């Protein structure tokens with residue numbers, strides 16, 4: 001009896017210490033919500049399943065939202081903020097037309113989480129969980145996601161310029177921007193594999209079809225039959241809303257076919273194809289094209305590193321109630 005009480009006493013001390021340490025947490029952990037919202041991952045998973053079964057666009061849209069959030073001012077859900085003045089992060093020209101279904105996936109997930117654990121789970125963490133889930137639900141790897149992020153207090157379109165990669169970047173420019181974000185060349189090549197799902201507007205690559213160089217209107221690294229198909233899909237002066245699959249072979253499946261496409265000259269963006277044509281990144285592309293498990297492992301590792309960028313923890317920032325607005 002006495003022993004039980006003493007053991008119970010120690011348990012309380014251990015719990016209190018854990019809470020004190022937890023408050024001063026300076027990094028992310030997998031079980032962050034194990035006592036405050038133990039079912040958070042299952043709730044988000046169900047909300048993501050609901051959304052992606054309504055529209056498969058939610059898969060690429062959510063994944064890209066996570067990437068853009070993390071590269072601009074860290075993974076703090078600043079990209080979710082809606083501004084009546086149209087000057088929040090999501091309104092930057094560089095948002096490259098982020099699809100509304102990504103935003104909606106996070107909004108719906110947050111609502112489902114709030115109804116069970118109000119005021120506890122950050123939008124930044126929900127975005128990280130949802131990005132992991134859309135990858136898995138479309139056929140990609142499953143991995144444990146680190147949690148404990150808090151939501152940012154700043155969202156400004158003026159902070160976006162220069163932070164996101166452009167489709168005409170060469171390998172050095174890609175490497176430089178990713179390494180500024182603690183992501184090495186292998187991480188960069190693996191994360192580019194996200195282009196195994198989703199779309200691009202014609203104007204992001206039409207220079208490769210019509211005005212590549214003074215000697216050739218067509219980018220010679222494009223597979224000729226693919227180039228013809230793209231010219232048909234994206235005629236000059238095409239309606240700017242027209243989009244093309246980033247992966248022409250398995251556009252809705254998260255797989256390593258993206259890398260097989262690069263080998264066959266079917267990388268849609270110049271920044272995709274350069275990963276194959278540049279000798280420095282070529283061996284990794286060949287490896288990922290031939291070994292799906294190498295790609296899966298590298299992608300999971302890189303997503304976890306991406307999710308650590310510039311995070312707010314402990315008492316920094318806030319836990320937003322509505323992901324699209326700062327708490328009043």
Ligand code: HEM
Nearest residue numbers: 060061064067099165166167191194198199200201204271
């Ligand atoms: C390596 C440098 C990268 C460049 C230059 C780049 C550029 C682009 C461009 C131009 C588009 C088409 C946008 C449009 O026309 O609407 C796009 C789409 C997309 N990007 Fe990237 N991206 C890069 C890396 C990434 C990374 C790291 C991820 C995520 C981990 C990602 C995820 C996506 C997804 C999922 C789409 C499709 C979006 C949709 O269908 O709604 N991209 N990207």
Ligand SMILES: *[C@@H]1O[C@H](CO)[C@@H](O)[C@H](O)[C@H]1NC(C)=O
Nearest residue numbers: 043044046047048050108112
């Ligand atoms: C998912 O959809 C089902 C059926 O419409 C609904 O009952 C459930 O509440 C939804 N769950 C979440 C987490 O959105």
Ligand SMILES: *[C@@H]1O[C@H](CO)[C@@H](O)[C@H](O)[C@H]1NC(C)=O
Nearest residue numbers: 090091092093095097098100
């Ligand atoms: C992206 O920015 C453009 C302005 O550059 C804006 O018209 C568009 O609504 C924005 N997209 C989203 C999803 O906020």
Ligand SMILES: *[C@@H]1O[C@H](CO)[C@@H](O)[C@H](O)[C@H]1NC(C)=O
Nearest residue numbers: 083085087088155156157158
């Ligand atoms: C965004 O930044 C610009 C330039 O620093 C500033 O003038 C503007 O007030 C900011 N907007 C918001 C909503 O913070």
Ligand SMILES: *[C@@H]1O[C@H](CO)[C@@H](O)[C@H](O)[C@H]1NC(C)=O
Nearest residue numbers: 223224225226263264265266
């Ligand atoms: C170009 O695409 C065609 C049709 O998919 C394919 O058969 C061919 O092997 C590709 N060419 C190269 C050089 O990979």
